[in-house]
Amino acid sequence: MIEKILIANRGEIASRVIRTCKRMGIKSVAVYSEADSDAPFVSEADESYLLGGPRVQESYLNTDKILEIAKSAGCDAVHPGYGFLSENAGFARKCKEEGLIFIGPSPEVIQSMGSKVEARKTMEAAGLPLVPGISRPLKDVEEAANIALEIGYPIMLKASSGGGGIGMQAVHNEEELRKAYEGNQKRAQMFFGDGAMFLEKLIQEPRHIEIQVLADEQGNAVYLWERDCSIQRRHQKVVEEAPSPFLDQATRSRMGEAAVGAVRAIGYSNAGTIEFLVDSEKNFYFLEMNTRLQVEHPVTEEITGLDLVEQQIRIASGDKLRFSQSDITLDGHAIEVRIYAEDPVTFYPSPGKITGLKLPSGTGVRHELAIGETSTVTHFYDPMIAKLVVKGENREQAITKLEKALGDYQVDGIKTNIPMLQKVVAHEAFKKAETTTNFVEKHYKQSTISS
Amino acid sequence: MSEVKASMAGSVWKIIVAEGDSVTNGQDIIILESMKMEIPIAAEEDGTVKEIKVAEGDFVNEGDVLAFIE
Structure with missing residues (x-):
């Protein structure tokens, strides 16, 4: 069993991993940048070491320094969290070379899922349904126009190395395609040092539903149901829930079986997530695979009763899964909202100093916090300062709890998206589970203008 | 002459144009970076870049003037 883990991350996810380490009797080591020296995770770990300046290259992406600390502190494993080095195949490989366990899948698998075009090719071979499109980079705009004509408009033009919606644009005819191609490629x-473009048919008003999988190194794999993450702003998730109010049992099983089949086919181990777009007819299409723990993993923990970080550590230690698919339960309904330090209307970041913090409490209310009562939120990192997770017996009860909890949530000194979350959760369309990825554009912006 | 202003607090990640360049309405001229989010700032009219007030790496506040276009 792993005995001492370095957490190569910061904020709420570092605190989250430390919590499970403590419960399992595993020693935890935090690493931090100069900008984070007062952050809660630094004092929560058994040991903590300064990496360097606030810039990520000097700190959370400074692989040499991180590995040096891991070895000198006597760690036997590294937990990468999400973001930063979590999907960096080179880092996973280096850990191995230095005799450290990387808590995640193999470098080869991480690499194969790292490029969108490569992932399409791999998952096509693994039997997952894909959005109609091409699984290789386009030569030029002429080829793009020809293929788009074959597939039929509307089309989603995408950068193979893209992320966060950058290099991605929906186009409705050839003129729009030609206009969009060069700009997105540039x-x-x-942004990513790679201008490779490909295209897919645009799925209209889709839902974003993802399957959580766990696979051990002996080839056993299970799925832990789904998370519905359709409510997004700027292509980033804001509200996530499990189970999805849209899926029926038959579709849930079909998606889960497909995900587990793909995981086996590519030799995946550890926790992972296969993201799908689901259309109004409940057809599902592979979108991408995240080869790490997700931000929204707590909603899965709430309905299954499993600790995903514990499962990750056990699998990385070489343990076999202690349960099979039929042992996985689905109890109640959980919703997570991400609290961002940002303007609730423009969604632009709002760094600054927190002067007061009041958190809601009660049964079924869970917090994952990156901040304390007087933390400074710097502009160097992600704007997510906390996650609020609620669980109810059913969706209706969970929503009621969430509305109450958001009303009692108070962060002073900086702008947050709490007013936006309140509007989303109170919206009739949310209550009726009419949650597609354009929810924010369709309902929130309108209500902001009219109110 | 029009001012190009920062739409959020953050640092200047990239300056794409040089003083004297001609730009068109909607063309990205500067990219700001804050909290892992890169926001391209575009010119709001056709014209020539008269002056760039910031350098790459500078920290700017919401509303600060980044450049002048005329």
Whole structure:
């Protein structure tokens, strides 16, 4: 069994991993940047070490320093959290070379899921349904126009290395395609150093539903149902829930079986998530695979009673899964909202100093916090300062709890998206589970203008 | 002459144009970075970049003037 873990991350996920380490009697080591020296996770760990300056290259992406600390502190494993080095195949490989266990899948698998085009190819071979499109980079705009004509408009133009919606644009005819191609390619080249473009048919008003999987190193794999993450702003999730109010049992099983089949086919181990787009007819299409723990993993924990970080550590230690598919339960309904330090209307970041913090409490209310009562939220990192998770016997009860909890949630000194979350959760369309990925554009912006 | 202003607090990640360049309405001229989010700032009219008030790496506040276009 792993005995001492370095957490190569910060904020709420570092605190989250430390909590499970403590419960399992595993020693935890935090690493932090100069900007985070007062952050809660630094004092929660058994030991903590300064990495360097606030810039991520000097700190949370500074692989040499991180590995040096892991070895000198006597760690036997590294937990990468999400973001930063979590999907960096080179880092996973280096850990291995240094004799450290990387808590995640193999470097080969991480690499194969890292490029969108490569992932499409791999998952197509593994038997997952794909959005109609191509699984190789486009040569030029002429080829794009020809293929788009074959598939039929509307089309989603995408950068292979893209993320966060950058290099991605929906186009409805050839003129729009030609206009969009060069700009998105340039932007992808600038942001990701790779201008490779491909295209897919645009699925209209889809839902974003993902399957959580666990696979051990002996080849056993299970799925832990789904999470519905359709409510997004700027292509980033804001509200996540489990189970999905849209899926019936038959579709849930079909998606779960497909995900587990793909996981086996690619030799995946540890916790992972296969994201799907689901259309109004409940057809599902592979979107991408996240080869790490997800931000929204708590909703799955709430309905299954499993601790996903514990499962990750056990699998990485070489343990076999102690349960099979028929042992996995689904109890109640859980919803997570992400609290961001940002303007609730423009969604632009709002760094600053927190002067007061009041958190809601009660049964079925769970907090994952990156901040304390007087933390400074810097502009160096992600704007997510906390996650609020509620659980009820059913969706209706969970929503009632969430509305109450959001009403009692108070962060002073900085702008947060809490007013936006309140409007989303109180919206009739949310209550009726009419949650598609355009929810925010369709309902929130309108209500903001009219109110 | 029009001012190009920062739409959020953050640092100047990239400056894409140089003083004297001609730009068109909607063309990205500067990219700001804050909290892992890159926001391209575009020119709001056709014209010439008269002056760039910031350098890459500078920290700017919401509303600060980044450049002048005329």
